[in-house]
Amino acid sequence: MATLLYRLGKTAYRRWPAFVAAWLVALIGVGVLAGTVSKPMVDTFSIPGIPSLTAQDLQKQLFTDTEDAEDQASVTVVVAAPQGHTLREPAYIDRVDRLVGDLQALPQMPATKLADPVPASDAQYRQAVGAATKSGTPADVARANARALLPLSPDSRVGTVSWTYDVASVADVAPATQQKLLDVLADARADGLTAEANGSGTQAMVETGGTSELLGIGVALVVLIITFGSLVASGLPILSALVGVGLGVSGISIATAFTTVGTTTPILATMIGLAVGIDYTLFILSRYRTELHHTDDRQEAVGRAVGTAGSAVVFAGLTVLIALSALAIVRIPFLTSMGLAAAGTVFMAVLVALTLLPAVLGMLKSKAFGGRVRRERVERDADGRLHNNGVRWARLLGRAPVAVLLLVVVALGALALPARSLHLALPSDSTAATSTTQRQASDLVSDAFGPGREAPLLLVVDGRGAAEADRPAAYGQVVDWAAGQRDVASAQVVGMNEAGTGAQILVTPRSGPDAQATVDLLGALRDGQSAIEAKTSTTVGVTGITAIQTDVSDRLTEALPTYLAVVIGLAFLLLMLVFRSILVPLTATLGFLLSVLATLGATVLVFQEGHLGLVEGQPLVSFMPIIVIGIVFGLAMDYQVFLVTRMREAYVHGASAREAVVDGFRHGARVVSAAATIMISVFAAFMLQDNALIQSIGFALAAAVFLDAFVVRMVLIPSVMYLLGDAAWWLPRWLDRLLPNVDIEGGKLTAMRVPDDAREVADETQPVR
Template identity: 65%
Template structure:
């Protein structure tokens, strides 16, 4: 591989106008295809196979006109009179009437007229009570059912005005509509009312990134300037990463012509594409500068940099591709599309690093390190080799490697302890930032109506196999069974289809959507489902937004071990090919697991338990652990490959394991540290967004990169290599024959006395230990 990539680097350097022109033409063609064929992104939340989705399919069959809860753009405007007063008071009746009139004039409103909470509550009560009287039901129960659904609180102070925007999905709600809603609420507040809004249609599709990404890029630029001491060289990784992300995101837009792509899909692709794009260019460019110490021929330096560091880029990229593509094992469509899209962006980043970067080096020529702000004059050791902080640190670890291993394991193990209390849940309005109107509206509803008002469960009852004259009794039995469960505030028939063959039973819990008691209620309903089905003869399913989110969380939790097994198993094989060793890949993967467990423990302590009071304690978003593993595993293997391949390279060319470890740190530690600092900055910048979920994601990713890069790769791995000695590179002879020899270290490349590259065959019989290390 090193020989092939060496030739590729030389060709790209020599033919730089053609290579750059090819990339430009490809981007123009891709952009034109997007303009001609792309379609709007979808936000469908269909998860095949989960119980709530099966119940939703049964609901759609029995109630063909029922809207998909995941597509409804629901808005719930919550109004409250001042403390001690009621909305029925004359002053507040006038104010809420004016609010209703203004809301009715919003864009994208449905044809159904709105009513103020006081009027709507009385109308609803009368309808429910009259229906009960006509059916010969219990009026007292009807009154209780009306109170459970009432848009007006018991004390008359808080009310709700609810509707669905007339759109096909939440993504179709225009930003101008949201702005108009916010203006109407602001005007109503001037009257003295408290007015807030929640619901899926109250905020549209959030835009995450922008300024945070710019902050991360700015920090990356500073780190690159300090690393290379040159403004031009510092800008190259930023430029190439931007090209890779641009191609990736544009390609995602084109894929909408062939399949449904979620509107949040570009987020992961941008995050990981920016990360690896900077990393891959940084490693090759750093190797190029190192080669310029041995030769004045930039073309040869470019070829050797692409042949050696480029080989590491290829295998590092493959580990990231595995981690992202393996998200498909979770069997959640939106995660699969995000993983595949991000994997495509990583593939582009690898191609950019291997072709566009050497072409840019050819174009810039002697100006690659122009704009110098600091001369590169490394100190020299007694043997003439570079003496830097990487060498000093490697030697320090080598003095007491066993103590370093014990300290790392104990420290990270202690940080991992809080993970035993990990509680996963999907984000809701009740877990939004306290400063948002969605959170304030949810708090008002929870105080006035109980937290369960925002966590309804829907029982779909299929009575087609029940005799017609027994269906009403069967539905009543289902209601009584549901109402008898622990932590149920109310259960009632919310509607029947035209022929009475199906019913919907609305169950209002005592607790909110993120509460474990609500999850327990869902579990109890499903565990008792078989008995009530046998008793009534009807088929029952539980669905609704709360049930769907809970099922997705469970699917993610169940898939996590399988995902880990697939990712680590495939990466282990790949790393065996790279390092020609069993123990080195083993220590790499076990170290990664240790850093991930510690990261999850720290995240639980800070964000779930509210330790230090930095944020309000709340459940960890369900997809965070699997995203954390996918993203950080890719970056961790990047650092492992780039650091340890230099050690392997030195060992292949004759050094002992101890000397090879020091030499690997001499050549790669500074660059790996710079890459890690850049990624930490990029991820930490997301903590500046006033959104708890995004804060926790940014925090977890930043902590994970810090622990893996600086604690695992820089401390645990070299300490273990010191302890294992020559056994670190042990590989059974039979396995050595099975594994392909890809020559990542560039063993077939060597440098002549004048610095030029000469083929290995030119010096037959020359042992690897006699060659000048490359």
């Protein structure tokens, strides 16, 4: 491995015009193609085989005109009169009528005419009450059921206008249609009305800016300037990361022409791509600076840097790729697309670090470390070796490793305790940023009609197993059973097919779509499903967007243990190959579990329970834990590889186990600290986004990197290594013979080097020529 990468680095340095030109052509070509074929990104959260989709298939059998709930581009415009007024007042009747007419004129509208909420509400109420009482429903129940479906609030202040765009799927709603809807809403507000819109057909109206990325890059640049003391060198990791992210995100845009891609997918890819792109280049560039103190041949120095640090980059990148690509094994389509998109961006980051960086170094030559802004005073031990803060920290830990180990375990364990109350749900209009029209529309509906209006459950009743004469009574029994459940505001038949063999029963909860009470209601309906089926000789299923999203959340939770087992197992084998040890990979994975549990606990405190006042408390997004685990596991192993490979390098070259720990910190602590700081700044900057999902993931990733890099890798792991001593590097002889030697420490390259005692003790912080 090291020899192969050594040759690659030297070739890229020597033939830099060809390599730089190839990357430029790739960047421009992929960018042009993305701009030509890309389609809008849409969030679709569904998993084949979940109970709610099985019920939807039953609905299609009984009601042949049924469309998939997740494909319907539905929109609800919520219009409200000023406080103290109603939509029935003459001053607002004409304004609402004009709004409805403007909405009707939007592109891609269905053929059916939109209904004005005031007259439609009156007509619908009379018709519903009359039909219900005629069929034997008590008058008070009939009136309550009718009010549950009206497009006008009880105080007549808030009304709704709903429709579904005439498109095949949500992705087909044109951006021009979205913009015209926003214009109509703005005109209604100019008329003195409050007008907002939500629903799946408004997804494309949510956009995220680039402020967070710029802030993260700015902080990273400051850290790099401090690390290298050179303006030119500090810009190289930023340049490399931007190239990798540009190619990765352009690739995601191209993928939208062939498959559905969620709106958060490119943001996650950008987040991880920036972080690893900067870090991987930083590791190789730092090693290149060190190698310049061992040789005057810059081409040789680049080759050695890519052969040694590049080997670590390859294996670190492999752990990230494994963690992200393994999201496909849980067989959740939208999660698979997120993982593969992020993995593709990481792959680009590795390629850029291994090929574009040495090519740019070949182009810059002696100017690679130009624009120096500081020079650092160097201290040395009595034996002439570098004595820096990494050495001081490692020796401090070595004085009381047991106490340090216990302190870290107790602290992380305490921070993990809030994770016991983890409440997961999928993103919805009710959890969108308060500044969005989707959230404001949702709040208006909840205040005017009750939160359950946005959390309907649909019971599909198949009456083909019952006698024809008994079916109406059977449907009534199902309604009574559903209405008797806890937290149900109303339950009523909203449709029967022409043959009378099937019925649809709308169940409106008292709680909102993200409330635990609504989840409990869905569970209660399913728990009692078999009993009511036996009693009525029917088949009952529960579907609707709320049920689908709840089932997806449950499936994500169920998939987490399998995902963890596969990722940790594969990464353990990979780390065993790298370190040729059993205990080092074991401690690495156990340390990761501690840090990720503590991260989930901290995220629950801040985002679910609303502590620190950063956001209002709300459930965490269902796929946040599995995404965070996938990304952080890869990054955690990055730091393990970059720090502990320097320890192993010292150990295999004759240092004692204890001194190897110190030597690993001597050479690796500074660059790992810089890399982790950059990661934290890039991730934390995404908390500036309005999207609650991105905010929570940004916080969780930043917290996880801090805990894993600075607490686990820089405190816990060295303490454990001190306690294990030589046993840390134990490997059974039979297993040692089976494992291939990948030479990640660059032993073959070291053998090629001509010793130079003066240069061997040189410090990478010294100016280079």
